[in-house]
Amino acid sequence: MSEKISRREFLQRGTAAAIGLTVVPNTILGKSHAHIAPSDKLNIAGVGVGGMGNANLRNMERTDNIVALCDVDWDYAKDAFGRHPQAKKYRDFRKMYDEMGKSIDAVLVATPDHTHAIVAANAIAMGKHVYVQKPLTHTVYESRLLTNLAKKYQVATQMGNQGASSEDSDLVCEWIWNGEIGEVTRVDCATDRPLWPQGLNTPTERMPIPWGLGGPEGWDLFLGPAKYRPYNRAYHPWDWRGWWDYGTGALGDMACHIMQVAFKSLNLLYPISAEGCSTPLFPDCAPNAQHVKITYPARKKFHKVNMPQVEIHWYDGGLLPEFPKGWEAGKSLMREGGGVTIFHGTKDTLVCGCYGQKPFLVSGRVPKAPQVERRVGTSHEQDWIRACKESPENRVPTKSDFAFSGPFNEMVVMGVLAVRLQGLNRPLQWDGLNMRFTNIGENEELNLKQTEMKVIDGDPKMTTIDHKVNAMAYAQELIKHTYREGWTLPDMPTF
Ligand SMILES: NC(=O)c1ccc[n+]([C@@H]2O[C@H](COP(=O)([O-])OP(=O)(O)OC[C@H]3O[C@@H](n4cnc5c(N)ncnc54)[C@H](O)[C@@H]3O)[C@@H](O)[C@H]2O)c1
Numbered sequence: 001m002s003e004k005i006s007r008r009e010f011l012q013r014g015t016a017a018a019i020g021l022t023v024v025p026n027t028i029l030g031k032s033h034a035h036i037a038p039s040d041k042l043n044i045a046g047v048g049v050g051g052m053g054n055a056n057l058r059n060m061e062r063t064d065n066i067v068a069l070c071d072v073d074w075d076y077a078k079d080a081f082g083r084h085p086q087a088k089k090y091r092d093f094r095k096m097y098d099e100m101g102k103s104i105d106a107v108l109v110a111t112p113d114h115t116h117a118i119v120a121a122n123a124i125a126m127g128k129h130v131y132v133q134k135p136l137t138h139t140v141y142e143s144r145l146l147t148n149l150a151k152k153y154q155v156a157t158q159m160g161n162q163g164a165s166s167e168d169s170d171l172v173c174e175w176i177w178n179g180e181i182g183e184v185t186r187v188d189c190a191t192d193r194p195l196w197p198q199g200l201n202t203p204t205e206r207m208p209i210p211w212g213l214g215g216p217e218g219w220d221l222f223l224g225p226a227k228y229r230p231y232n233r234a235y236h237p238w239d240w241r242g243w244w245d246y247g248t249g250a251l252g253d254m255a256c257h258i259m260q261v262a263f264k265s266l267n268l269l270y271p272i273s274a275e276g277c278s279t280p281l282f283p284d285c286a287p288n289a290q291h292v293k294i295t296y297p298a299r300k301k302f303h304k305v306n307m308p309q310v311e312i313h314w315y316d317g318g319l320l321p322e323f324p325k326g327w328e329a330g331k332s333l334m335r336e337g338g339g340v341t342i343f344h345g346t347k348d349t350l351v352c353g354c355y356g357q358k359p360f361l362v363s364g365r366v367p368k369a370p371q372v373e374r375r376v377g378t379s380h381e382q383d384w385i386r387a388c389k390e391s392p393e394n395r396v397p398t399k400s401d402f403a404f405s406g407p408f409n410e411m412v413v414m415g416v417l418a419v420r421l422q423g424l425n426r427p428l429q430w431d432g433l434n435m436r437f438t439n440i441g442e443n444e445e446l447n448l449k450q451t452e453m454k455v456i457d458g459d460p461k462m463t464t465i466d467h468k469v470n471a472m473a474y475a476q477e478l479i480k481h482t483y484r485e486g487w488t489l490p491d492m493p494t495f
Contacts, residue, residue, distance in 0.1 A: 036105065036389045042129075043067040045100065046108045047093045047119050050076035051238060052133055053110025056160065057083075059381035060108065067103060070096045072221045075212025076237050091214060092221055093119050101126055106388050109133060110160070112236075112246045115224045117142035118487055124149040124157075125490040129388040131381065133160040134256035135248055136402070136409035140435055141480035143413065145492055147406025152493040154392035158384035159405035161256040163355025165380040169261050169399070170373035172343075172352055172359045176265040177303035178369035181345025181361065184305075187262045188313045188321035191254040191354070192338035197234070198242040198249065198317075199279060199288035201452055206230040225483035242286050248416050249286030250316035254354070255412045258339040260400075261356040262312055263408040265343075268296045270432020271411060276418030279317065280451035280462065289317025292415040295427075303372070314415055324349040326362045417478055423447055424471060437475055446471035 036042060045068040046057050057066060057080055070090040071077035081089060090096040097104075106129035109119045117137040120130045124146070136159045137143045150157045163169055176184065209219050209231045219231045226245045234243070241247035262268070273295045278287035292314040299307035315321055320333050324342055326349070327333075333340050339354030352359035361367065376383045376399060387398045397403065414430070421428060421437075423446050429439040448467040453460055483489070 038386070038389045040389070041065045042105045042385060042388055043103055044106050044108060045070065045096060045104045046080065046087075046110070047071070047096075048109060048111030048115075048133075049080035051110065052160070053108060054080040056108050056110055056131065056133070056381055059379050060385065063382065064385055068096050068100050072218045073210065073212040073237065074214065075210065077212075091218055094122075097122060097126065104128060106130065106156075106385075112222075112240045113248050113252060114138045114226050114246045117146060118225055118483070118489060121145055121149055121489050124153050124155055127153055127155065129156040129384070131158045131160060131384050134405075134409075135159075135252045135412050136256075136405050138248065138252075138413065139479060139481055140410045140413055140417070142489070143406045143409040144435060145489060147402045148493045148495070149490060150402040150406070151495070156384060156387035156390070156395060156398065157402040157405075158380065158387070158398040159256065159400040159402070159409065160380070161260050161355075161400050161405070162380035163257050163357070164260050164264075164399040164405075165376040165383055166356060167375055168352065168359055169264070169356035170371075170375060171369075172261040172341075172350065172356050173265040173373055174369040174371060175350060175359065175361075175367045176343065176345075177305060177372065178367065179304040180348065180365075180367040180369060181343060181350050182305070182347030183308050184266060184310055184343050184345050185308055186311050186313070186344040187259075187266070188315070188340075188342040188344070189255065189258045189262065190315040190320050190333070190340050191250055191258055192318075192334055193250040193254050193316055194242060194286070194288070196239050196242050198286045199282060200234070200242070200285045201282060202284045203232040203234050205232060207232050210236075223484070225481065225487035227484060244284055244286060244416075244420070247286070248413065249290070249419075251290060251292065251314055251415045251419070252412060254316070254339060255314060255415060256405075256409065257337070257355050258341055259312065259314070259411065260408065261341055261352060262343070263411060264404065266296070266310055267299050267302050267307055268310075268312075268411065269299075269407055271295055271414060271430050272297050272432075273427040273429050274414050274418040275427040276415065276420075276422050278419050278422065280453075281420070281422070281448065282452075283448070283450045283467075287317070287419065289315075289319050290415075290419050291315050291319055292418045293427075294411060294414055294418070312411070324351070324362055417475070420478055421446065421471075421475055423449060435479055437472075440471050440475055442472050444471040445469070446474055448474075 042064040047070045066084045069087045107123040108131045110133040120132045271294045276292040278290040294312045335353030336357040337354030343350040349362040445468045
C-alpha cells in the first residue's frame with residue numbers, strides 16, 4: 001500500500017478502494033492477475049508465526065520467498081523470525097499491508113481464530129492470495145465474506161486443513177460416490193480434544209503482559225476486533241482456543257480436520273437445522289464436552305449415489321457415538337490422529353481417522369472405485385503455491401479453496417452456535433442463504449444460565465446464575481460479530 005495513504009484511511013475507506021488508487025490490481029480492473037510463472041518465486045508474508053504458522057512457513061520457504069513476518073509476540077515467534085533475517089518484521093498486520101502491500105503476493109494467516117477473517121479479508125481485497133489456518137473464520141458471516149471476496153478478487157486460497165490434500169480423503173469420496181456403502185443418512189464424528197483447559201470461569205487476575213508482546217499495544221493487537229479484556233496467561237499463547245472470544249473450542253479446533261470428508265463426499269452446502277448440548281456453559285469459556293447434530297436436506301444424485309437428507313453428529317470431550325453394527329469388540333472407536341468419522345450407509349459403514357486417515361469398511365470388504373479426484377502429491381502448502389502461480393482462468397483449485405472451505409466452515413461454526421444457543425431448547429431452523437435462524441421470535445428471551453464454579457474448603461460448588469438476553473440479538477451477534485472500533489472488514493461483495 002502506498003505510503004501516501006495512512007493506516008486510518010486504509011481502514012476507513014476499505015482496502016480495495018484504497019489500494020485501487022495506487023497499485024491498481026488487475027482484478028479490480030476486471031483483468032486477470034499479473035502472472036507469476038511457476039519458476040518464479042512468490043513473495044509471501046506470514047501473520048501469526050509462533051505456532052502452526054511456523055510449521056506452514058517451513059513448507060513454503062524451501063521453494064518461495066518469505067518477505068515479511070508479522071506477529072504480536074516477538075518472543076513466541078522468535079524461531080520463525082530467526083530463520084528469516086531478511087524478512088521485515090511487524091506486530092501490526094495493517095502496518096505491514098500499508099508498507100509492503102506492493103511487494104507481497106500472498107499471505108499466510110495463522111493467528112488465533114478470531115483474527116483470521118480480518119487479516120485474510122483485507123489481504124484478498126488487495127488482490128493477495130491467502131492460506132488461512134483452520135477454522136477459516138470465527139463466524140458464519142466471516143466465512144461467507146471470505147468465500148465471496150475470494151470469488152470477486154479471483155485469488156488462490158486454501159484453508160489449512162491439510163488432510164484435504166491427502167489421498168485417503170480422495171479415497172473416502174471416491175468410495176462413497178461409487179456407491180460402495182449405499183446412501184448415507186447419518187455421519188458420526190468425534191475427537192479426543194480438548195487437550196487444553198476448558199469449562200473455566202473467566203480469570204479476574206490482571207497478569208503482567210509478557211515482554212514478547214512489547215507492552216499493552218501488543219496485547220491490544222492480539223485482541224484485535226474482540227472486546228478489550230486484560231491479559232491473562234489463560235489466553236495467550238496457545239490456550240486461547242478454549243475461550244469463545246478468540247477460539248471455537250474443541251469443535252472449531254478439530255472439526256475442520258474430521259468433518260471435511262463428510263462435507264465433501266456428501267456434497268453439502270447449507271444445513272437446515274442445528275441443535276447442541278454440552279457440559280455446563282461458562283460465560284466466556286467453551287464447555288468440556290459437546291454433542292451437536294446438524295441436518296442437511298436431500299441433494300442431487302452424485303456419480304452413482306443418491307444423496308438423501310443426512311444428519312451429521314459431532315462429539316468431543318470424551319463423548320463418543322454408538323459403536324456401528326459389526327464393530328469388532330475391543331477395538332477403539334478413536335482412530336488415527338485422535339479422531340473418527342463414521343459414515344452409516346444403507347449397504348455398509350465406512351470409518352476413517354482424523355484428516356480422513358486410513359479409511360476402511362466395517363464389513364472388511366476392500367472397495368475398488370474409479371479415481372475421479374486429483375491427487376496432490378506434494379503438500380497442502382505447496383499445492384496452494386502452485387495455484388497462486390496459475391492464472392485465474394486456468395487455475396486448478398486447491399483441495400480446500402474457499403469456494404469449498406467457506407461453506408464447510410459455516411458448518412463448523414454452526415456447531416458452535418448450536419451449543420451456545422442450546423438454552424432455546426429446540427432444533428434451530430436455519431436459512432442458509434440469508435444467514436439467519438427462522439424459529440427464534442423477535443422478543444424471545446434466552447436464559448444463558450451461566451454456571452460458576454468455586455472450590456470452598458476443597459468442595460466444588462456450582463452456582464447457576466440467570467442471565468437473560470434477547471435471543472435474536474444474541475444469535476445475530478454470534479453469526480456476525482460487532483467489531484471493536486478501528487477494526488473493519490471489507491464490504492460483502494454482491495454478485
Ligand atoms: N492445521 C493444523 O493442523 C493446525 C494445528 C495447530 C493450529 N492450527 C491453527 O493455527 C492457528 C494458530 O494456532 P496455534 O496453535 O499456532 O496458536 P499459537 O497461539 O501457538 O500461535 C498463534 C500465533 O499468532 C500470534 N498472534 C496472535 N494474534 C496475532 C495478531 N493479531 N497478529 C499477528 N500475530 C498474532 C501469536 O503471538 C502466536 O505467535 C489457529 O487457527 C489454529 O486452529 C492448525
